[in-house]
Amino acid sequence: MNTSLRRTVVATAAVSMALGMAACGKAGSSSSSSTTSAAATGSTAASGTGTIGLLLPENQTTRYEKFDKPLIEAKIKELAPNATVQYNNAAGSAATQAQQVTTMINAGVKVLIIDAQDSAAIKSSVQAAVDKGIKVIAYDRLAQGPVSAYVSFDNVAVGTLQGQGLLDALGSKATPSAKIVEIDGDSADPNAADFKSGFQAAVKGKVTIAYDASGLWKADVAAQKASAAINQIGAKNIAGFYSANDGMAAGIVTSMKNAGISNLPIGGQDAQLDAIQRIISGTQAYTVYKAYKPEADAAATLAVDLLNGTSITSVATTTKTSGSGDSVPSDLLTPQLVTKANVESTVVKDALWSASDICTAAYKAACTAAGIQ
Incomplete structure (x- = not known):
């Protein structure tokens, strides 16, 4: 032997x-x-x-x-x-x-x-x-x-869901001339390329990607890139934001607020607690839930x-x-798209986050309005 x-x-x-x-x-x-x-x-x-x-x-x-x-x-x-x-x-x-x-x-x-x-x-x-x-x-x-083996989600499908989530949030404002800011993940992560591919295929011809940069999966970097995009394009000329994940979305939301931008759709992925709370309160449109x-x-x-x-x-x-x-x-x-309409039937039902996790004092009224108890 x-x-x-x-x-x-x-x-x-x-x-x-x-x-x-x-x-x-x-x-x-x-x-x-x-x-x-x-x-x-x-x-x-x-x-x-x-x-x-x-x-x-x-x-x-x-x-x-x-x-x-x-x-x-x-x-x-x-x-x-x-x-x-x-x-x-x-x-x-x-x-x-x-x-x-x-x-x-x-x-x-x-x-x-x-x-x-x-x-x-x-x-x-x-x-x-x-x-x-x-x-x-x-x-x-x-x-x-x-x-020897690999386990993950269908990451192109994640990007496709992100693109569809953004288009749904834009509604009638999703036109070929609508300018979108795209903040991607770190290129050292092969998933980032899959997310980007799926997202861009979903929105191709339906909106215009006016700014595209990497946020390196870091909230502060994403915030900097978003601020640069706002300065370059003009706050009034942006229809929505794409963030490859929820962590970066938090930074982008801060940049939007600092620029006086509100009521523009932004989405992410990972179903982080703060992202779910932003969805409930209306400052984030969607996330992608990967159980x-x-x-x-x-x-x-x-x-x-x-x-x-x-x-x-x-x-x-x-x-x-x-x-x-x-x-x-x-x-x-297989990933899932999460919006305000299905928070309870997805992340709450699966016990990723409980209603008490989400519905802290600052979000209690929003939770009640969304039917999350």
Whole structure:
């Protein structure tokens, strides 16, 4: 038996033994805020062989720390009680994330879930991990390199929904001469190109994109770009704004307010709490809701399947070609458009946000008017 095959057999046997012991014992609680601990039964069978690494890209967007991380950890714990999750956030730095991959490799992780800060820059790190026998899952953003699986949403469809949401909000003002300001995401994120493609295809010939710039997924940068657009085009000549996500929309709304602009549609995505509150109060027209739990559950399931050496085809039912030309088994989920009319039947119904989360004192009257109790 060759060395590589022997390592695979030993690792699989160790994980199987750990799972068997977990069935007879009681799983322990997390040992720290960033780690899901192995079962505290006195057994160390899975130690070092059942570690799954989780690397998320930034912490300016609320979703990663509030939803993705805990949901992924919880699902892994459910599926593999003796598996350990080692976690880090790149805080918006591709260089930091590359170092975190190296740390994960040295720590002996067997599977690595990466939401790439820069999908192209991470390629060499992905290759380094794979060279050490680590299986890599691209999460939310399709990293370049030899990744084993990818889970995200249909991101062109996200952009299409954003375009339709803007056109719906414009109503009769959606004419070929209507000037739109477009603030895109970071070009280092391949999803940003998909969002832009879907959005521009949806609005082509129906409005004019008079200003197009990247906000880098940062509220302050988006605010600066929006202010530049207002100065260039003129506040009275703008029909609406497109923001690739809700975080940037917050910055753009501030710039609009500072310029004395009101009642112009703007939309985003991610269904952040502040965005839902803006939708309820009428300062944001729509958002695109990408349910975090199905995405997190799919990533965790893929990770455990790869850890155990079992097939991933029940989850990864399609393929997606990455920027490096790799055809990657993929799970692409369906997004939803959220407006004031369906806040309750989407994000409230799914318990992303409760009515009490949304309807704080400042928004209570707006919630009552919208029928959200």
